[in-house]
Amino acid sequence: MTDTVERASVGAGLVAPVLSFVGVLLATVVSPSFAWTGNALSDLGGPTGPVATDLTRLLFNGGLISGGVVALGFGYAMFLAARNLVELAGIGLFGLTSLSMALIGVFPLPQDAHFFVAVSFYVLLSLALWVYGAGNFLAGDRTRGGVTVGLGVLNTGAWAVWISTGEFSRPGLALPEVVGAAALAGWTVATALWVRRRLGHAS
Structure with a gap:
């Protein structure tokens, strides 16, 4: 049973990005008028209009x-594979x-809560990557740690460039959004x- 739960947890890590990221990309494709330089990704989930449909x-x-x-x-699988408290903190984030x-x-x-949860997502994303990456470094895993921290910097950097080059709510918000996603x-x-290899489930 334990082995099955571990495999299912690892499988969740492989399936989750397909559901979310691929779902978003498909929504951009089937939208009647979505434009990367003209819309925010959230327009795809908003009220019916030129961009959003029931399908998007x-x-x-x-x-x-x-x-x-x-x-x-x-x-759960990340928790089992954690090597120190800093990695555990990153898992929590x-x-x-x-x-x-x-x-x-x-x-x-x-909806009013949309802006708050969207901003929270991108802020937490960088924090999670930085903290987990720092835990990787502490565990002696410099390559993984460097890449993980670097991805957090990439997410924050995309938003820093966006904010420094014009009004925040201008058309094309999808561009920095998709970088973090x-x-x-x-x-x-x-x-x-x-994690699958670390837990011995690679076969």
Whole structure:
């Protein structure tokens, strides 16, 4: 039973990014008028209009909710593979990141809570990567730690460039948004594969 639960938890780490990130990308494809330089990703989950349809809302909001909830299930395997308290702290922040991602879908535009949970997601994402990456360094895993911290810097850097080059709410908000989303998706898959090997479930 324990082995099955561990494998299921690792599987959650592989499935969650597919549900969330691929769901978002598919929503951009099926939207009648979504433009990377003209819209925010959240427009896909908002009220019916030129960008959002019933299908885009299902893919975007549903993908974020299901992906966030499934990602929480990956926390168990991450916990078993943790090597120090700093990695454990990073895992806790990853859980909060996953929860905030799900809440973006629960509170789509134009609900008041949407802005708060969306900002929380991107802030928590960088914090989770930095803390977990620091734990990797402490465990002697310099390469993994460097990449993890670097992805957190990439997410923050994308927002720093966006904020420093114009008005925050200008068209094209999807561009910095997708940087962080892609970083999280890629890191989660890579980490799930690493955790699977560490727990001896690679076969």
